[in-house]
Amino acid sequence: MSSTMDQDPIQSGSHNDDQSIGGLLKQLGREIPSLLTKELALLKAEAQESVRTTKAGLAAVSIGGAVMMAGLVVLLFAGVYLLSNVMELWVAALIVGLLAMVVGFMMVKAGQKKFEADSLKPQHTINSIQKDKNAIGGRMP
Numbered sequence: 001m002s003s004t005m006d007q008d009p010i011q012s013g014s015h016n017d018d019q020s021i022g023g024l025l026k027q028l029g030r031e032i033p034s035l036l037t038k039e040l041a042l043l044k045a046e047a048q049e050s051v052r053t054t055k056a057g058l059a060a061v062s063i064g065g066a067v068m069m070a071g072l073v074v075l076l077f078a079g080v081y082l083l084s085n086v087m088e089l090w091v092a093a094l095i096v097g098l099l100a101m102v103v104g105f106m107m108v109k110a111g112q113k114k115f116e117a118d119s120l121k122p123q124h125t126i127n128s129i130q131k132d133k134n135a136i137g138g139r140m141p
Contacts, residue, residue, distance in 0.1 A: 028136075039129060046122035057114025064107030071100020 074096060083092025 035132060042128060043122050043125045046125055053114050057111050060111030061108055064104055064111055067107055068101060068104025071104050074100050
């Protein structure tokens with residue numbers, strides 16, 4: 001009998017499986033750093049977008065605050081000069097001031113929406129990491 005016939009087929013199949021698993025683990029070891037690098041790049045991009053959104057929110061809140069302050073000034077002057085012939089001075093100033101404050105308040109509220117926690121989450125990175133975790137765990141998304 002030849003030496004190839006002496007080999008146990010189960011053992012030789014097991015040896016090939018070990019090489020396949022070893023090769024896959026080696027490939028996984030090479031690909032994980034690349035995957036992590038890409039995930040970090042995505043996180044960085046999302047963080048930059050969050051910073052831009054935060055800056056826009058700050059600008060909106062600041063402008064809204066300035067409009068509210070201007071409204072207060074307008075409240076004092078326009079109310080006095082415009083409506084002084086129709087009603088008491090203090091009532092006219094109160095009406096104009098309240099309208100300006102309502103407009104400024106609405107602008108501030110619109111800017112505050114930019115600061116909500118959901119808008120600051122790196123959602124794409126979170127989803128991508130979850131998919132990677134599922135793929136490594138052997139589950140499909």
